[in-house]
Structures are given as structure tokens and as C-alpha cells.
Amino acid sequence: MISLHDSTVRGFASDNYAGVHPEVLDALAAANGGHQVAYGGDDYSRRLDEVFVEHFGPDIAVFPVFNGTGANVVGLQSMLPRWGAVVCASTAHINGDEGGAPERVGGIKLLTVDSPDGKLTPELIDREAYGWGDEHRAQPLVVSITQSTELGTVYTPDEIRAVADHAHGYGMRLHVDGARIANAAAALDLPLRAITTDVGVDVLSFGGTKNGLIFGEAIVVLDPSASEGITYLRKLDMQLASKMRFGAAQLLALLEPGEDRGLWFRSASHANSMASRLRSSLEALVDAGDAPGLGFSRPTQANAVFATLPAGVADRLRERFRFYDWDASRGEVRWMCSFDTTEADVEKFVEAIRTELARADSPIWQG
Template identity: 65%
Template sequence: MTDPQPARHFASDNYAGVHPEVLDAIVAANVGHVPAYGDDPWTERLQDVVRGHLGESATAYPVLNGTGANVVALQAMLPRWGAVVCTEAAHVQNDENAAPERVGGLKLLTVPAPDGRLTPELVERQAWGFGDVHRAQPGVVSLTQSTELGTVYTPDQVRALCDQAHALGMRVHVDGARLANAAASLGLPLRALTTDCGVDVVSLGGTKNGLLLGEAVVVLDPAAVDGVGYLRKSGMQLASKMRFVSAQLVALLEGDLWLRSAAHANAMAARLRAGVDAIGTLDVTQPTEANAVFVRLPAAVAAELRRRWRFYDWDHADGTVRLMCAFDTTAQDVDDLLAALRDALARA
């Protein structure tokens, strides 16, 4: 089998490889025998690193992937009769094959959010029926940061949701697969978008920011969860050789790699957005606040671009596609795509 030609696409930041500093961390952890299932020096160090970012009460539970992180977190936050309020575009709703419902035994209560962001007014649409035995009980508000539409919640917006949820006796979960991109976009530390706003639990992303695999369920308020460790095991998310997951997370978070990588991805998306705007004839459907650009493309133009690049159709009805940048996207990658886009439009 011949090696595939190296390529960088715009479909997802999951397409990117592993950051070299993360690979180095995996190699450095590959020494001798250490206890399995998290009783190792790397996982212990991760706790210190996470507390440095998110506060002294934070506890990290490394898991294998983002869906696992969300399912374990939401299961731990809710009773069997509980429900989660989220947007119709949320990753837990659209991109996890109903795992929160099938595996977690939860009910998702969705609301429309044109820019991907929940508001207290939107939450009110589903946060009702408390004590009604006929209705799944709203117990958690789950927001995605940055959102699936590439927008970012400000601290004030997160705080408003937390204040509302807590007043109703509910908890707040952040699906933080791209939390680093949101923090980089706003120029804020991770805790400013989570702990300081009153968030209870975070699914802290790693794979979309340069890890081989690995995320973490980070509990900010211990009173918000029950049995996380047991649920992680029963949910098949407890890695036996956890040191290799924890070592990656430590490499990402101990210094500024998380910020450098996310800021670069954001910058490449901003460059792409500026180039699309300069063309002047295309409709960009969402603000570019993190590392994604949403733009409507004529079908013939999209087909021509797909001869070289992969990207996602977001709305088949109106031709909206998502162009996603990653930690390893280069300025030349962006400029090549823009040049091809201009040529395709001219021919169309």
C-alpha cells in the first residue's frame, strides 16, 4: 500500500494530525511499568494542571473521546428521569447518534437557536414541568463552547445561563470540545468562561486541538455529580493505560500549547473569512468568532472545490458549507482555497 499524499482539508479540526509536542509527550510517557487505570504520575500531574486553570475544586476524569465525555458528564449530573436543555444544533443532539439518550438514558429537550447560542429566554421554553410525573425533569442546561455554528459565548452570557439554571435547581454543563478556541477568541483564561461564571461540569476537549485522542470530564462543583468514576468505567471510557491520555492533556494544558494551537486555528479562519468577504458575492451565514466559516456556495462551485478539498455541507437546502481550520492549517492552505474559490466562481 502506498502512503497517501499529505493534505490539509477544511472539513473538521478532527482531520488534523497530532501536534508534535503531544507526540513527544506520548513517547516520554512510554517508559517502564506504572499502575493502570489512572493511578500514575501523569494523571496525578494532570489534576494539578487542571486546578491551575479551573480552580482548586476542579477534578479531571480523563476519557477517550468527546461523546464519552458528554455522556459520562450528563449521566453523572442527572437522575434516571432527568433531561437536558440544549440547542437544536448542539453536538449532543446532532452528532452523537443519540448516545446521551441511548447510552445515557437521558432526554434531550431542544430549542432553536439561529446563532447556536442558548439564552435564558430560550431555556425557559423547556425549563418547565417540574414535579410533573408525565414529563422528563429538566435538570441540566448544556451549552457548546464554541458553538456548532462557530459562535462564542461571552462570560456574561454564560453567567446569565448559570444564574437562571441554579435558580431553577438545575446544573450547567459545557461541551468544551472547542473551549480553547473560545478562550483564545476572547483573550480570556479558561476559568473565565467556566468556573468564574458558575459552570458545574465541563467536557474539556483535546482531540480537536492537537491530541491523538483524549478529553476529560472536569467536575468544577463536586455537589453537581454522583458516581463519575463508576459511570466512566461502566460507560467504557476508563482507559487502562491512562498515562498516555493524561500525558497528552498535560502537554496541551501545562504550558500554552492549548492557546497557541487554538489561536492559530482561529487566525486561519479569520484569514479565510476576510478572503471570502473580499470576493464580495458570497453570503456568510454566521459570525466568524472561532475557527469556522459558514458560507453559501453555488453547487457547481462546491463540486469543483471538492476535487481537492473536503468540507462539510451544513444546509443542503441553501448550499451552506462549513469550512473549518485547525492548529496545522497554514496561510498557504487558506490562500490556495481562496484562489481556487475565485477561479471557480469566475467560471460559474
């Protein structure tokens, strides 16, 4: 079999770039024998219901879908009437990175709020939580937060509880985009329900792709009264898999109890630790005076490192390592670590950064 990639080179662009965890591939192979009932009537999907109950509580319902955008759109649609709107951070994935799907596919008005750290607070929510009964304004009925956020920050349980209580006080519901919920729980060293069910979250988009799955997320309805019609919406929005056993098998590989709380926790913890290693190694260079022009623009709380680089450095680094600009106007970049990032990957990248920064600081290079 011909390999079309160099497995020795790993970038820092996104945890979506990583391959599939070997345990997930094994689970898929094991699920491939014989016939199973389609559309979720299979043994794997029934077991998945049980495992999600173990993680999130007895009154929940789980609906596997293909991807994170689908989870967000279907989940939010199920929480809203046609006239409803969602309050979210301006940096939210549903606002900036889903191709307008919440508005164009879901028919949902987004009411965005600027937030310096990507997190919403009761005070920030109040900037858009008004106008109930005004027929000229889309009605704010849901608050959506991302955990961990698009800026790499993590909500504490108390912060989520404050947002949930504030939203519920207005009669609104709380949705969480949990594309990296595993990284947040691992960073906090908490079980999944401690930052969802136990603190008032109503509907969760549970992420698996960024944590080692081929594809597959799940909508988790934590409060049945907060969601309606999701069974029909999932089909309507083309998120219902016929061979659902393969989505369920992947999620089971991630969430079945096991060593160190299971694969979800081990993989997310590793990605977080690699980001911490990258950050601390670069900070050591800064402290030693060996990283001229390097700065850090956001805290590193999960598996993302945000930094600023002198002009030209990022482009030269990208000749060897993939990563994205976050705000090119100020030289801000984002480096993501994954379940398969190694210490050697980090060391190689740190050395490349050190070399390019020294080159940029050279009087010959500066002309």
C-alpha cells in the same frame, strides 16, 4: 516507512482531520518508558490533576476519557437521576451528532430549543424549563451549552453567567460541551476558568482531540455537588483507560504552562487566526466583485467559516479540498481551520474558490 498520505494537501472539513501536534507526539514518546500504575494511578495522571487545578480552581476533579461523546454522556449521567432531562439547543452536538448516545446509552431525555446562532439564553431555556413535579414529564434538571457552538459562535462570560444564574435559579445545573473550549478562550483572550469556573459552570467536557491530540478528552467537575458516581459511570460506559498515562501525557502537553500560555492557547489561536484570514480574504474578493454568488451565513468568531455558494461550486471544490455541506438546500457550507492550517493552505483555497465562482458566473458555463 511508507507514507499513505499527501502531507501537502490539507482540507477544511474538520479540525478532527488534522494530525497530531508534534509536541504531543513527543510527550507520548517520553511517557512510554518503564512501568506505571494502571487506571490513573500513574505519575502523569497525578500531575494532570495538579495542572487542571491550576487552570480551573482548587475544588475541581478531572476524569480523562477517550472521546467527546463519552465525556458528554458520562458527565451528563453523573448530573442526573434517571428521570432527569437536559435542555439544549437543537443544533447541539449531543442532539444531532452523537448517534443518539445520550438517549440510548445515557438514558437521558433531551429537550431541544431552536436557536438562530446556536446559543441558549434564559428566554430560550424557558421554552423547555417547566413541568417540575409533573410525573408525566421528564424533569428538566440540566442545561447544556456548547462552547464554541456548532455554528461557530462564542459565548461571552456574561452570557454564560446569565445562563448559569438562570439555570441555578430553577435548581438546575449547567453543563458545557467544550470540544472547542480552547478556541473559545483564545478568541476571547481569556483563561479557561474565566468562561467556566468563574461564571457558574458545574461540569465541563474538555476537548483535546480537535486541538492536536491523538485522542482524549476530560470531564472536569467544577462543582463537586453537581456530579455523583462519575468514577463508576466512567468504567460502566467503557471510558476508563487502563494505560491512562498516555491520555494524561497528551493533556499535559496541551495544558502545562509554557510560552504564550501553553500549547492549548497557541494551537487554538492559530486555528482561529487562519479562519479569520480565510474569511477576510474572501470578503476582499466579494468587495472587489471577484466572488459572484459567495455569501456568509454566520459570524466567524473562532475557527469556523460558514458560507453560501452557488449551485455546483461546492461539489467542484471538493474534488480538491475536503469540506462539508451544512445546509445543502441553501448552498451553505462549513470550512474549519486547524492548528496545522497554514497561510499557504488558505491562499490556495481562496484562489480555488475565486476560480470556481468565476467559472460558475461564466455565460458559457451557464449555457
